[in-house]
Amino acid sequence: MPLLTTPALAPGTLAGRPQPDLDAGDLLLRPWRPDDRPAVLAAYADPAIRRWHCRAMTGDEARDWLDSWPGRWRQETGAGWAITDGTAVLGQISLRAVDLPEAQAEVSYWVLPDARGRRVATRALSALTAFAFDRVGLHRVWLRHSTANPASCRVAERAGLAAEGTNRGAARHLDGWHDMHVHARLRTDT
């Protein structure tokens, strides 16, 4: 059955160029490097990151996770950045579920415990949405978080991703099904 719509963005929109660094004031978002493994391991040792991302990580898995990002960029399925202060890794932010024909992507983020409370996540999310709209041409950037995670809700709102509603019982966590709050920003939002 032929699609009656044309793809909003063509193949090669991401892969046709190298993954760039993103400037976020005194933060620098840069592609992951193999020597970032200790920071990733430290992240997945943190109870809050384990809780909300429902994942643990061994050294080998951290290496594989870091190695996976260039391929995801080439396949245009995802893009991950280390959030840094220019030197140290403070967190991660990434585009997931990249859908170029529909010009949208999901965002995921975490910040290491010592770097929290300084708007690191908010500033990184603002820089990433600006990149997604202005340089990639996405139409919609969205995320969802458990309704039991108010810090993530604040990050989304402060970065201009408006709350759209709640998906009931939509994600399984270690303690069972959680209601998930959906946020999104459109390129046309002011």
Ligand SMILES: CC(C)(COP(=O)(O)OP(=O)(O)OC[C@H]1O[C@@H](n2cnc3c(N)ncnc32)[C@H](O)[C@@H]1OP(=O)(O)O)[C@@H](O)C(=O)NCCC(=O)NCCS
């Ligand atoms: C959520 C997370 C990314 C926030 O990172 P951060 O850099 O500390 O976030 P920011 O400093 O940009 O903003 C945090 C906001 O949440 C608020 N906040 C923090 N803890 C909170 C809590 N328990 N309840 C309500 N608000 C809270 C802060 O006051 C701040 O709001 P403000 O800007 O209005 O003052 C970080 O806490 C984290 O990595 N948590 C574990 C993993 C996670 O939750 N990932 C997201 C999954 S959807």
